Amino acid sequence: MNGVKRIAVAGLGNLGKSVLRGAKRFSDLEISYAFSRRVNGISKEGDIYKLPFDRINKYKDEIDCLILCFGSSELSEMGPRLAANFNTVDSFDTHSAIPDYLIKMKEAARESRCTSVISSGWDPGLMSLARLYFGAFMPYASVGTLWGPGVSQGHSEVIRRIPGVKKAVQYTVPKESAEEALRESKPISSRAAHKRKCYVVAEEGREAEIAEAIRGNERYFKGYEVEISFITNEEFEKEHSHLPHAGKVIASGKTEGGDQSAELRLALKSNPDFTAHILLATARAAVRLNEEGSYGAFTPFDIPPRYFFQSSPTILL
Amino acid sequence: MNGVKRIAVAGLGNLGKSVLRGAKRFSDLEISYAFSRRVNGISKEGDIYKLPFDRINKYKDEIDCLILCFGSSELSEMGPRLAANFNTVDSFDTHSAIPDYLIKMKEAARESRCTSVISSGWDPGLMSLARLYFGAFMPYASVGTLWGPGVSQGHSEVIRRIPGVKKAVQYTVPKESAEEALRESKPISSRAAHKRKCYVVAEEGREAEIAEAIRGNERYFKGYEVEISFITNEEFEKEHSHLPHAGKVIASGKTEGGDQSAELRLALKSNPDFTAHILLATARAAVRLNEEGSYGAFTPFDIPPRYFFQSSPTILL
Numbered sequence: 001m002n003g004v005k006r007i008a009v010a011g012l013g014n015l016g017k018s019v020l021r022g023a024k025r026f027s028d029l030e031i032s033y034a035f036s037r038r039v040n041g042i043s044k045e046g047d048i049y050k051l052p053f054d055r056i057n058k059y060k061d062e063i064d065c066l067i068l069c070f071g072s073s074e075l076s077e078m079g080p081r082l083a084a085n086f087n088t089v090d091s092f093d094t095h096s097a098i099p100d101y102l103i104k105m106k107e108a109a110r111e112s113r114c115t116s117v118i119s120s121g122w123d124p125g126l127m128s129l130a131r132l133y134f135g136a137f138m139p140y141a142s143v144g145t146l147w148g149p150g151v152s153q154g155h156s157e158v159i160r161r162i163p164g165v166k167k168a169v170q171y172t173v174p175k176e177s178a179e180e181a182l183r184e185s186k187p188i189s190s191r192a193a194h195k196r197k198c199y200v201v202a203e204e205g206r207e208a209e210i211a212e213a214i215r216g217n218e219r220y221f222k223g224y225e226v227e228i229s230f231i232t233n234e235e236f237e238k239e240h241s242h243l244p245h246a247g248k249v250i251a252s253g254k255t256e257g258g259d260q261s262a263e264l265r266l267a268l269k270s271n272p273d274f275t276a277h278i279l280l281a282t283a284r285a286a287v288r289l290n291e292e293g294s295y296g297a298f299t300p301f302d303i304p305p306r307y308f309f310q311s312s313p314t315i316l317l
Numbered sequence: 318m319n320g321v322k323r324i325a326v327a328g329l330g331n332l333g334k335s336v337l338r339g340a341k342r343f344s345d346l347e348i349s350y351a352f353s354r355r356v357n358g359i360s361k362e363g364d365i366y367k368l369p370f371d372r373i374n375k376y377k378d379e380i381d382c383l384i385l386c387f388g389s390s391e392l393s394e395m396g397p398r399l400a401a402n403f404n405t406v407d408s409f410d411t412h413s414a415i416p417d418y419l420i421k422m423k424e425a426a427r428e429s430r431c432t433s434v435i436s437s438g439w440d441p442g443l444m445s446l447a448r449l450y451f452g453a454f455m456p457y458a459s460v461g462t463l464w465g466p467g468v469s470q471g472h473s474e475v476i477r478r479i480p481g482v483k484k485a486v487q488y489t490v491p492k493e494s495a496e497e498a499l500r501e502s503k504p505i506s507s508r509a510a511h512k513r514k515c516y517v518v519a520e521e522g523r524e525a526e527i528a529e530a531i532r533g534n535e536r537y538f539k540g541y542e543v544e545i546s547f548i549t550n551e552e553f554e555k556e557h558s559h560l561p562h563a564g565k566v567i568a569s570g571k572t573e574g575g576d577q578s579a580e581l582r583l584a585l586k587s588n589p590d591f592t593a594h595i596l597l598a599t600a601r602a603a604v605r606l607n608e609e610g611s612y613g614a615f616t617p618f619d620i621p622p623r624y625f626f627q628s629s630p631t632i633l634l
Contacts, residue, residue, distance in 0.1 A: 021573050025456040098634050124634040126454060126579070129446075129622060131633040136598045136625035137443060138591075139342040243574070255594070256338050257560070257587020262443070264581055270574020274455075277572070281453045301630050305446060306618040308453035313618050316448040317415050317441040 004030050005287045006062060007280070010053065010082065011069035012036040014153070014243065015091070018276035019067050020048060026280050028310050033059055060085055064290075065283040069276075071157040076101055083108040083116045083297065087290050089282040091121030091275050093154045094219060098124065098299075105297035115290035116297040120282040121275040122266060123147065127249050129300055130264035134251035138260060141253030144182040146193060148172035150245030153271060158220050159198060162213045164206030167233065169240045171197040174248075182250040183261070191223040198228045201236050245271040281308045321347050322604045323379060324597070327370065327399065328386035329353040331470070331560065332408070335593035336384050337365060343597050345627050350376055377402055381607075382600040386593075388474040393418055400425040400433045400614065404607050406599040408438030408592050410471045411536060415441065415616070422614035432607035433614040437599040438592040439583060440464065444566050446617055447581035451568035455577060458570030461499040463510060465489035467562030470588060475537045476515060479530045481523030484550065486557045488514040491565075499567040500578070508540040515545045518553050562588040598625045 007029050009016050016034065023031045037053040044050070051059075056066075066082060068075060068090040075092045082088050083105050092101055098119055109116045119125060127145060134143045152172045159168035178193035202210050211228050214221055231239075249264040268274045282300075285307035289298065306313050324346050326333050333351065340348045354370040361367070368376075373383075383399060385392060385407035392409045399405050400422050409418055415436055426433045436442060444462060451460045469489045476485035495510035519527050528545050531538055548556075566581040585591040599617075602624035606615065623630050 018572075018574070022457075095634060099631055102631070119634050126450060128634045129450060130581075132622050132626055132630050133443060133446060135630070135633060136622075136627075137595045139594065139598075255335075255587055255590035257335070257590040259584075259586045260591050261584045262582070264447075265579070267576075267578045269576045270572055273572035273574040274577050277456060278454045281456075299631070299634055301623040301634070302621050304619050304621055305449050305453075309449055309618075310453075313449050313452070314416055314419070314616070316452060317412060317436050317445045317616055317618070 004028055005284060006064045007031045007067060007283050008033040008035065008059065008063045008065075009067050009069055010035045010056065012038065012050070013069060014272040015276060015279075016067075016069035018270070018272040019069060019279060022273065022276045022280055025277070026284070026310070029280060029284060033063065056082075057085055064287045065089060067279050067283055069279075072097070072154055073157065073161065076104075079116075079118070080104045080108040083114060084112050085114070087114050087286050088116045089120055089279050089286050090116075090118055091125065091279060092119045093121060093124055095124060096219060102297055102299065108297075110296045113295045115286050115295055117282050117286045117289070117303065118297055118299055120300050121278055122245070122268070122271070123247055125275075125278055125300055126266070127247055127264065130249040132301055134249065134262050138251050138253055138262060140255055141251040141260065141262075142182070142185045142187050143249065143251045144178075144188060144193070145190070146174040146178055146182070146248045146250070148174050148194065148246055150247075150268070151243045151271065152245070153243065155196065155220050158217060159200060159214055162210050164203045164210050165200055166203065167201040167236050169199050169236070171199075173197055179248070179250070183252050185252045185254075195225045195227065196221060198226065199236065199240050200228065200230050201233050202230050242269075243271045244269050245274075284308065284310065321345055322601060323381045324348045324384060324600050325350040325352065325376065325380045325382075326384050326386055327352045327373065329355065329367070330386060331589040332593060332596075333386035335587070335589040336386060336596060339590065339593045339597055342594070343601070343627070346597060346601060350380065373399075374402055381604045382406060384596050384600055386596075389414070389471055390474065390478065393421075396433075396435070397421045397425040400431060401429050402431070404431050404603045405433040406437055406596050406603050407433075407435055408442065408596060409436045410438060410441055412441060413536060419614055419616065425614075427613045430612045432603050432612055434599050434603045434606070434620065435614055435616055437617050438595055439562070439585070439588070440564055442592075442595055442617055443583070444564055444581065447566040449618055451566065451579050455568050455570055455579060457572055458568040458577065458579075459499070459502045459504050460566065460568045461495075461505060461510070462507070463491040463495055463499070463565045463567070465491050465511065465563055467564075467585070468560045468588065469562070470560065472513065472537050475534060476517060476527075476531055479527055481520045481527050482517055483520065484518040484553050486516050486553075488516075489562075490514055496565070496567070500569050502569045502571075512542045512544065513538060515543065516553065516557050517545060517547050518550050519547050559586075560588045561586050562591075601625065601627065
């Protein structure tokens with residue numbers, strides 16, 4: 001498990017750029033290729049060739065794992081096609097659509113003896129792992145999740161794909177009452193615990209239809225308290241060009257001996273940077289799974305933790 | 318993976334009692350036997366037979382997994398003997414001795430096609446998992462651990478085994494400066510970050526030799542700031558009969574996009590209760606590993622997270 005793994009990136013938005021920057025911190029990984037639909041010719045930046053996306057299959061034999069840096073809606077189309085030719089990792093984050101996506105990725109990957117790991121970011125990903133371990137180890141506790149304050153890239157992307165939207169960002173903000181409820185083991189739904197604040201730069205006159213499209217989105221916005229502000233391009237560039245995020249998984253309950261609590265807290269100045277490093281560690285795990293003959297698609301729940309770590313982790317026990 | 322698993326307990330101290338109480342929360346686990354060296358005849362309490370420890374091998378075919386509720390010094394002797402006849406789980410917690418113990422448990426378990434999971438409590442265990450995931454996912458961060466304020470059962474047991482000690486408890490207390498240092502990504506050694514406060518009821522006149530034995534213990538006390546107070550039995554019973562604990566794993570670092578931090582916090586009113594439930598979930602995982610033919614000894618780092626969870630955890634993604 002010690003050879004250098006040849007990684008490539010598909011998608012050169014914020015996340016893809018963060019992966020390219022973060023790779024230097026993984027001495028067992030080497031990135032030579034980045035594919036993008038916005039790239040036409042071949043160019044080289046540093047050690048990395050940037051190539052048009054439609055040439056990707058020609059590089060099949062030179063890539064041990066492809067990191068898919070697309071949003072969830074693009075992943076649902078492109079993920080299975082790529083999983084049929086490459087080992088892949090992604091951060092697919094539409095929670096309710098994960099089971100379907102997992103099945104499609106499994107079918108695609110198994111046939112070609114490839115290995116895909118899906119939904120491995122901070123949430124789903126690291127926060128999911130906390131929910132699972134807390135749930136398994138504390139069956140007497142209620143386990144709840146709070147997101148934010150921070151920018152949800154998935155929700156922002158959904159807004160950006162609405163016709164008439166030029167730029168958009170969505171902040172997920174936990175309500176003050178929600179953290180208190182969770183600490184008192186009172187279950188609270190995600191929809192009751194969070195607000196969704198949207199800042200949109202729109203084509204003139206299309207504000208009403210855009211607002212309707214946002215509020216009407218079943219998966220991402222329906223049932224939430226949603227605030228929508230239409231702002232100018234200048235304001236957007238000045239106030240909303242960073243991608244911070246935060247999250248907490250809170251488990252709280254009582255055994256015969258008294259109150260027990262466990263909590264994971266994340267505070268991220270750059271969500272894409274944080275996610276990118278998780279994807280890089282996941283690419284390491286995906287190659288190891290494939291090398292040992294574990295074909296198909298997996299989530300972080302299926303993977304022995306040590307597969308993510310470069311060397312032997314025994315010292316961390 | 319859905320049949321009811323037949324679990325037994327070895328050792329009926331605080332931890333063993335907590336396991337018996339906690340088992341009711343695991344509908345896929347069933348405990349019928351508890352073995353103790355302090356038990357002579359056979360008795361039945363509720364659904365559980367209490368039996369002398371030396372009869373344990375006669376029950377081999379009726380036990381899917383044995384939960385070892387002993388301290389680390391007893392485990393190093395008894396663990397390998399039991400692992401040769403049973404699937405076992407334990408919370409062996411002498412961090413520096415884990416690699417040796419793991420090797421001995423592996424040898425014992427492999428030969429008999431049994432499965433043992435070692436060091437699966439809150440630390441080592443849940444806190445170790447945080448150290449591993451944070452370390453793998455945040456290679457730009459420093460990862461540090463703070464324990465307490467709370468009672469360390471391992472350290473208390475070490476003191477209780479010193480000749481002349483009647484009762485003893487050891488509180489691990491994090492120094493105020495340590496948390497600040499960790500948040501600023503300044504690495505700090507465990508020995509510099511914590512005090513060890515010991516409360517001892519001693520046989521008269523043996524205080525000096527006891528204090529010397531505590532301070533001289535290489536594995537547990539050497540290099541720490543150690544405070545030792547000799548107290549009366551009455552004071553001990555009144556002030557020191559509970560077993561709270563707490564801990565934090567703090568990861569903090571910087572990517573190109575700014576500061577990133579992750580933190581696991583545990584606050585336990587009853588350390589034995591908390592550990593007991595983790596051991597029960599680990600017993601579930603050990604039986605599953607054995608059923609799939611994974612023989613030998615493992616740590617939580619080797620086990621896919623979903624093995625700890627009763628049902629399919631996909632919804633927790």
